[in-house]
Each structure stands twice: as structure tokens, then as C-alpha cells.
Amino acid sequence: MFSSMILNIYLQGRIISLINGPSYEQPIKSIEELLEKNIAIKLIPTLAFYFGYDNKGLEYYQEIYDRRIESTDWAGETWFESMNKISRDRNIAGTTYQGFLIMRPNLQSTFSTIEFLPYPHPAGMPKNYYMHKEFYEWFNQMIEHGIVTKFLKLYEFSYALQYYVESSSRIYKVTMEQMEPILLMLLSGYLVALFAFILELVIYKVTQFLQQRAI
Structure with missing residues (x-):
């Protein structure tokens, strides 16, 4: 008991x-931390175009663009529609950098x-x-x-x-x-264990009874 x-x-x-x-996971607080984690970066087409356009001299922009995974989830939607959908669904974790939302699919990797x-x-x-x-x-x-x-x-x-x-x-x-x-x-395991215990008890009692009869 x-x-x-x-x-x-x-x-x-x-x-x-x-x-x-x-x-x-713990939120990523900076673009440096995002890049250090070496995880995929998910960009909507608008952001992918921005980071890939004339990014000479802009720190981190080229690396972000090279490591991007272009998302087709919001293809054909405007920038504001995409942002509203992301904010509403909340199915992507991210960080902001100079006003831009850098996204990363995060939920599955936490396990x-x-x-x-x-x-x-x-x-x-x-x-x-x-x-x-x-x-x-x-x-x-x-x-x-x-x-x-x-x-x-x-x-x-x-x-x-x-x-x-x-x-x-x-x-x-x-x-x-x-x-x-x-x-x-778990319940089936306990039922089997209980059945085995009852069976052992019955066998023990029967054996004890037969031994007493033999005496």
C-alpha cells in the first residue's frame, strides 16, 4: 500500500x-547568439531579398542570407500580412535585430x-x-x-x-x-503482477494444505 x-x-x-x-528553449537575445547556435534561420521572401541585396559592409547580413531557409508558408502575402500571421499563430520563435524579425522553427528541436x-x-x-x-x-x-x-x-x-x-x-x-x-x-503491468501474486498465493496455500494433509 x-x-x-x-x-x-x-x-x-x-x-x-x-x-x-x-x-x-531559452530565448535568443542577440543576432550573435543566433549565429553561434548554428541553427537554421527561416526567412520570408521579403527578408531574404533584403538581406541578399547589396549587403556589403553590413555585419552579419551575408551570413544570415547564406544560411537562410526560405519559407513558402506565406508566399503571395504582403509583409504586414505575414507579420500578423506570425504574431497570431506564434508557432515560430525568433529574435529581432534592428527592427527585423529573424525566425527559427524552434518547437520540435526543444525535445x-x-x-x-x-x-x-x-x-x-x-x-x-x-x-x-x-x-x-x-x-x-x-x-x-x-x-x-x-x-x-x-x-x-x-x-x-x-x-x-x-x-x-x-x-x-x-x-x-x-x-x-x-x-x-502501466495498468496492464500491474494487473499481470497482481495476477501472478494471486497465483503464487494460491499455489502456496494449496501446497501448505497438501503438506498438512500428508502429515
């Missing part, structure tokens, strides 16, 4: 931390790549060892793997940005439907 209480508290705390955790299978995760646990270090490590990996896998699938079809990101706080929301596969797996 005590182990179940500990696990319940741990599970609730873990879910809360996942729900409240930020989905964006580090998780190699799940190579991690050592025990196939079984000793009895009464729910507080064991290896169990927590395994449980963390299962939670992270499930959340990240779900996020990547949602992100692939643009559902993550559209339905699961708080636009005001730029926080990725974890809902119970995303936790359901993990919780079902």
Missing part, C-alpha cells in the same frame, strides 16, 4: 511537471532525440522494489518516450502547433489522451 502511494504521488508529480514544462531501445530497462522487478532507482529510470524513459513520440506524430501533421500549444505562454500541453497509452501499459 505504501509503495502504491509513493508511485501514485510520483506519477502525479511527473505528469504535472510534463504539463507545466516549457516547450521552448532532445531519445534513443529508447538502447537504454537498459529491466524486464522484471524484484518484489517490493517500486522505489528502486532502476524502476524510476525505466519509468522516466517510458513517460518521455510516449510523450515525445506522440508529439512528433502530432507535429508531423501540424496538430501539435494547432491544438496543443498555448499561444499566450508558448507551452506545449500534455493531455490525458496523450498519456493514455502509457497509463494503459
